[in-house]
Structure formats: structure tokens, C-alpha cells
Amino acid sequence: MSVKYSRLNTTEDDISGVNSDDDEYNVELSTRQILREEEADEDRDNDGEETYTVEDAVEKLGLGWFQFRLWAITGLFSAADACEMMLLAVLSPVVRCEWGLTQAQVALITTVVFVGMGCMSPFWGMGADKYGRRNILMLASWLVWYFGMLTSFSPSYTWILIMRGLVGAGIAGMPHG
Structure with a gap:
């Protein structure tokens, strides 16, 4: 009987040292050995090319003023985002009393914000890939400011x-962005 291990593309016959007493243990040891051999083959295939992980790149670049500036700018945009969302908590009771809205109508004010976010998010992502993250961040910020201001009128x-x-x-x- 031959059992195929799809992850490794090996059969039970290919794995040596399997006895009936410690089948699981021996299969595990054999699969580790096969994985090590595959990694060694991959290392030989690289022909001396060095590969870097993200962690290696971050270590090499270090942390400087650019990263702090970027953190501050994106933090301010996130704070503006949070303020815009918090505005809903203040806006809803005021409009409810002023215009005599029902609870469902007040909830719809919050809902349309999330509907707008859900509908436009894929387009912003494609735009950021095509036109650049900075341009999209600036355009999105301007739109939030502009339509937020128009909301008050x-x-x-x-x-x-x-x-x-x-x-x-x-x-x-x-x-x-």
C-alpha cells in the first residue's frame, strides 16, 4: 500500500525508517529531513545570490528623521479621520432634535459614511497604485475636509x-495613501 503525502509529493515508500511502532515519529523525522534537503537544493540554485528579508532591510536602513516625519504626518491624518468619525456622535443628537428625526434616520447618517467607505475603497487602492500614495492621500484629505465643511451647510x-x-x-x- 502506498500513501501519498501531497504537501511533500512523496510516497510512504520514499520515506525510510518507518516501522510499525513509531510510524508518526519516524514520518515526522523523515519529512523534516526531506524539507532540509529541499531547502539545501534551493540554496544551491540561488548561485550565490543573496536574499533579504523585510527584517534585514529594516535593520540595514535603520530609523531616522524620515520615518519620524512620516509617522507624524500619517498620525495627523489618522487623527483627522478619527475626529471626522467622532463628529457623528455629536451631529446625530443635534440633527435629531433640530429636525425631529427618527432613530432610524439618525442611524442612517452613520451608515452612509460606512457605505461611502466601502464603495470607494477599491478605487482608492487602484488610484494609489497608479498615481502614487502621496497624491491619493492629499486628494482624499481634501475631499474629507471639503465635504465635511459642506455638511455644516x-x-x-x-x-x-x-x-x-x-x-x-x-x-x-x-x-x-
Whole structure:
């Protein structure tokens, strides 16, 4: 009987040293040996080419002012994002009292932000790949600011929904920048 191990592409006959008492232990030792041999073959195939891991690259580059500046800038964008989302907690009760909205209508104000985020996120990602992360981050930030400002001038409930949906579309671009 021949059992095939699909992960290693070997059969039970290829694995030496398997006896009936310690089948699992011996198979495990044999598979480790096969994996080591495969890694050695891969190392020989590289023909002396060095490979770097992400960890090696970070160690080589180090940590400097560029990383701190980038951390500060992206942190400010994240803070602006958080403020925009927190605005919903303040906006909802005020509009509810001012315009006599139902609880479902108030919940819809928050929902359209997430709908805008969900609909636009794939497009922001493709745009960031094509036009650059910095450009997308700036455009998304501008859209969040612009439509956030227009939200304060919304004359009706419908316009608040539209503006908050567009704010959500802008917020979706922040992580892609």
C-alpha cells in the first residue's frame, strides 16, 4: 500500500525508517529531513545570490528623521479621520432634535459614511497604485475636509446624507495613501 503525502509529493515508500511502532515519529523525522534537503537544493540554485528579508532591510536602513516625519504626518491624518468619525456622535443628537428625526434616520447618517467607505475603497487602492500614495492621500484629505465643511451647510436631511456619504468616500482613501 502506498500513501501519498501531497504537501511533500512523496510516497510512504520514499520515506525510510518507518516501522510499525513509531510510524508518526519516524514520518515526522523523515519529512523534516526531506524539507532540509529541499531547502539545501534551493540554496544551491540561488548561485550565490543573496536574499533579504523585510527584517534585514529594516535593520540595514535603520530609523531616522524620515520615518519620524512620516509617522507624524500619517498620525495627523489618522487623527483627522478619527475626529471626522467622532463628529457623528455629536451631529446625530443635534440633527435629531433640530429636525425631529427618527432613530432610524439618525442611524442612517452613520451608515452612509460606512457605505461611502466601502464603495470607494477599491478605487482608492487602484488610484494609489497608479498615481502614487502621496497624491491619493492629499486628494482624499481634501475631499474629507471639503465635504465635511459642506455638511455644516446642509439645508436638509437628504443633503446631510449625501455629504456624509462623500466624506466616507474620502475617508476610505486615507489608509491607501
